[in-house]
Amino acid sequence: MPILGEIEKGANIGKSGSRGYNRYIWVTCDNCGEERWFRLKKQPTSSNICSCCHIKSLHKRGPASNNWKGGRKRHHGYVLITLQPDDPFYPMVDHHGEVFEHRLVMAKNLGRCLLSKELVHHINGIKDDNRIENLELFSRMAHGVRNIACNNCELRKEIRLLRWQIKELQAALQLKMGMF
Numbered sequence: 001m002p003i004l005g006e007i008e009k010g011a012n013i014g015k016s017g018s019r020g021y022n023r024y025i026w027v028t029c030d031n032c033g034e035e036r037w038f039r040l041k042k043q044p045t046s047s048n049i050c051s052c053c054h055i056k057s058l059h060k061r062g063p064a065s066n067n068w069k070g071g072r073k074r075h076h077g078y079v080l081i082t083l084q085p086d087d088p089f090y091p092m093v094d095h096h097g098e099v100f101e102h103r104l105v106m107a108k109n110l111g112r113c114l115l116s117k118e119l120v121h122h123i124n125g126i127k128d129d130n131r132i133e134n135l136e137l138f139s140r141m142a143h144g145v146r147n148i149a150c151n152n153c154e155l156r157k158e159i160r161l162l163r164w165q166i167k168e169l170q171a172a173l174q175l176k177m178g179m180f
Contacts, residue, residue, distance in 0.1 A: 002026040004035070013037055077127035078102065089113055102130045106137055125159050 002008070003026065010022040015037070024037040063071075071082035079101040083090050092099045092113050106120045107113055109132050114120070121136045122129060 002035075002037075004028065007040065008037075010039075072101075073098075074128070079128050079130065101128075102135055105130050105132055106135050109135075110137075125156060 006026045008024055008026075010024055013024060015022065015024065023040045025040050026035060027038050028035050073080050080098045081101050081104055082096075082098050083093050083104075085097075089099065089104060089107050090097075092103060092107060100120075102120045102122065103114055114137075117140055119138050119140055121138055123134050123136060126134075
């Protein structure tokens with residue numbers, strides 16, 4: 001076992017890629033307390049943190065991350081919510097730890113996690129309107145039948161017309177604003 005502060009060439013301690021040019025020092029990690037070989041650099045660093053601890057500190061997730069924006073984001077018009085592992089609805093998350101907000105709202109209303117075969121339908125067709133009175137729970141087959149029938153209903157036609165009119169008005173406004 002090396003002595004704390006001992007310095008060796010990389011080739012002597014089994015560091016394969018070093019070709020003997022790099023030198024290493026035996027020190028204790030400031031974070032986890034394990035003794036390891038650290039590569040000596042031209043610019044000395046103030047702390048000795050092992051690569052495992054350094055990588056863990058770089059990949060902070062959730063509220064600990066510097067990029068945390070409250071755990072809400074949009075995906076194809078739907079709202080995604082990031083859940084923490086201690087949340088009772090965590091079994092519903094995907095591999096990123098996220099769940100669609102409309103599924104979470106329905107699950108909380110029912111007081112249980114939804115099954116993957118259960119679908120939540122937006123009655124008014126607006127994907128980010130996640131009020132419980134706008135949501136219906138369906139099986140996959142029933143949801144397909146509902147969507148076929150609903151595509152021809154008057155409300156759906158009205159919504160499509162209004163969305164088209166909004167796009168046209170926005171385009172006209174941008175054209176007008178560009179002239180001045």
